Amino acid sequence: MQIYRNISLKEHNTFGIDVKTDVLLLIQTPEDAAELAGSSYTARGKYLITGKGSNLLYLSDYRGTVIKSCIDGIIAEKQGDDSVVVRAGSGTDWDTLVGWCVSRGYGGLENLSAIPGTAGAAPVQNIGAYGTEVKDVIEKVRAVSVTDGRIKEFSAGDCRFAYRDSVFKNEEKGKWLIAEVWFRLSTRPLFSFGYSGLKEEAERLGGVTLANVRQAVINIRGRKLPDPANTGNAGSFFKNPVVANEVAEMLRSRYPGVILYADPSGGFKVPAGWLIEQCGWKGRRTGDAGVWEKQALVLVNYGKATGREIFELSEMIRKSVYEKFGIALEREVEIVE
Numbered sequence: 001m002q003i004y005r006n007i008s009l010k011e012h013n014t015f016g017i018d019v020k021t022d023v024l025l026l027i028q029t030p031e032d033a034a035e036l037a038g039s040s041y042t043a044r045g046k047y048l049i050t051g052k053g054s055n056l057l058y059l060s061d062y063r064g065t066v067i068k069s070c071i072d073g074i075i076a077e078k079q080g081d082d083s084v085v086v087r088a089g090s091g092t093d094w095d096t097l098v099g100w101c102v103s104r105g106y107g108g109l110e111n112l113s114a115i116p117g118t119a120g121a122a123p124v125q126n127i128g129a130y131g132t133e134v135k136d137v138i139e140k141v142r143a144v145s146v147t148d149g150r151i152k153e154f155s156a157g158d159c160r161f162a163y164r165d166s167v168f169k170n171e172e173k174g175k176w177l178i179a180e181v182w183f184r185l186s187t188r189p190l191f192s193f194g195y196s197g198l199k200e201e202a203e204r205l206g207g208v209t210l211a212n213v214r215q216a217v218i219n220i221r222g223r224k225l226p227d228p229a230n231t232g233n234a235g236s237f238f239k240n241p242v243v244a245n246e247v248a249e250m251l252r253s254r255y256p257g258v259i260l261y262a263d264p265s266g267g268f269k270v271p272a273g274w275l276i277e278q279c280g281w282k283g284r285r286t287g288d289a290g291v292w293e294k295q296a297l298v299l300v301n302y303g304k305a306t307g308r309e310i311f312e313l314s315e316m317i318r319k320s321v322y323e324k325f326g327i328a329l330e331r332e333v334e335i336v337e
């Protein structure tokens, strides 16, 4: 385990917020994680388990210990003719894992290409994009208790996945360091084209193959999302709200162009980016905090914005969406104080 004291987190969060933490621990192995149990880092002080910080917004210096998983490695075990189980260390770069699987002909993760972050964080918020959620291919999650060092395997059912949600964001929050994630992938891929434009983009690239679908996702994302290497951001700042049928009807009658998606709950999912755009926020900027010009759901740091400035901008957006539509936006990005 590597230990750093009083160090900047700027390189450890994709918003590029320049705050410090009292201690930063880089965890290299599950044994390192077990050593945290009963240590001064977790038993007495405040602590936060992270990956690459691509879904976090730090509001101020962190008066505690940031524990970052760097447990690396990918292995695959064939299971019969049709499927393969791929095991990834939690610190493995997510997109490296997706590329690794696609290049070997293992299908199931390709729609989730180019999402920043680590394999270990994927189950925490059940990452999703282009009609796919990672829950559909997670076999199990192996985690180490940071309170007593015990290892536990969570089946997909135990993870209680929901839209950008899991048990790790709720009752088990902060208790486990996810060490390894197991994915069941297909060697006879079935493609998912729930998102309009994806199939067409893959065909333009030469036909529907795993590699072309992955490239199509990368191309589409690259056209509308800011690259954190150039412009600090954490992807979608808010979740897409689900509204009741009456609200959906009201939106359709007032805004004939609105696109709503039927939700399994019975209501309708409204694109949060559309709501924000209707309130006039797209492309607006206050100091170095702004709303991305090509996708209003993404808040950005143009350079020296503080976490608090971005947070305040997000609160103004929430207020104006509520005043115009009566819809309360819920944050997808986790606020850290």
Ligand SMILES: Cc1cc2nc3c(=O)[nH]c(=O)nc-3n(C[C@H](O)[C@H](O)[C@H](O)COP(=O)(O)OP(=O)(O)OC[C@H]3O[C@@H](n4cnc5c(N)ncnc54)[C@H](O)[C@@H]3O)c2cc1C
Binding pocket: 014, 048, 049, 050, 051, 052, 053, 054, 055, 056, 069, 090, 115, 116, 117, 118, 119, 120, 121, 122, 124, 125, 126, 127, 128, 129, 168, 176, 177, 178, 179, 225, 226, 227, 228, 233, 234, 235, 236, 334
């Ligand atoms: C440009 C951009 C685009 C994005 N697009 C998408 C998208 O399409 N879909 C999507 O779902 N998300 C998207 N995101 C959000 C983000 O990439 C994902 O949430 C990602 O999974 C976060 O990974 P991370 O390693 O950075 O986790 P962090 O941000 O460091 O942590 C996120 C959460 O996971 C927990 N956590 C992290 N690692 C562990 C671990 N090893 N053990 C236990 N808990 C852990 C943390 O405590 C925290 O609660 C995007 C972000 C950016 C910057």
